Amino acid sequence: MEKEQLTAQIGSRLKKIRKHNGLNLEEAASITGVSKPMLGQIERGESNPTVGTLWKIANGLNVPFTSFIEAERPAVTRVDYKELETLEGDHGGFHVKPVFLKDQYTPFEAFYVDIDPLKSYYSEAHPKGVEEYIFLKEGTMQVRFDENCFTLEKGDALRFEANKDHVYENIGETPASFTMIIYYVR
Structure with a gap:
């Protein structure tokens, strides 16, 4: 996966997790210790977060670190x-x-x-x-x-x-x- 794709995926996942938890950017910033502007930049794919920043976000949102980088689960999986x-x-x-x-x-x-x-x-x-x-x-x-x-x-x-x-x-x-x-x- 190219760096731009990974950055976009991380941002998309962060936004999805944040919204799933019913949090706005300000609330997410408060519980993760990562600033609201930085979270917004990550979600828009404008900033490539460091591993340390991702760990802070994962810990604050109480999700596995890999939530941001694993392939998304499809709605249906067929096994042959x-x-x-x-x-x-x-x-x-x-x-x-x-x-x-x-x-x-x-x-x-x-x-x-x-x-x-x-x-x-x-x-x-x-x-x-x-x-x-x-x-x-x-x-x-x-x-x-x-x-x-x-x-x-x-x-x-x-x-x-x-x-x-x-x-x-x-x-x-x-x-x-x-x-x-x-x-x-x-």
């Missing part, structure tokens, strides 16, 4: 299954296709997962507050953590706090396919 990359588990038999990844707008990730017959996958604990949602599309599988063991059949779903080590195991003779959502507490 045939174009998804497959990631393999460490010991084979566990195939993951990332569908939607966590970003500043979305507090979750979504994956399509296939486990080969009679294979399992061990997952280390996630940070406290992370939840997993499993929607079994095909097959039979178990999800185990602590002393808990849940057997799922086609159409079943499971939600659990994922801050402990857990295992997904296909206990059937056919592949198990499920959708997994990992939700991160904000």
Whole structure:
């Protein structure tokens, strides 16, 4: 991205965030510590703010620094299954296709997962507050953590706090396919 485009994007995002928060330039200046004229120049794309200035604005408006420079989220995102990359588990038999990844707008990730017959996958604990949602599309599988063991059949779903080590195991003779959502507490 060229410098002029980046400056325009930063200004556009600043204005959008400020208006979304119901602030006029004077109020934004008061909470960010950046002068009203400077904020106006940034919003109009007339001034290329320093990193320090952007940090002051981000902190004052309580938004991530990257809010000003990340690509804007489209209103609709279509995912073509045939174009998804497959990631393999460490010991084979566990195939993951990332569908939607966590970003500043979305507090979750979504994956399509296939486990080969009679294979399992061990997952280390996630940070406290992370939840997993499993929607079994095909097959039979178990999800185990602590002393808990849940057997799922086609159409079943499971939600659990994922801050402990857990295992997904296909206990059937056919592949198990499920959708997994990992939700991160904000």
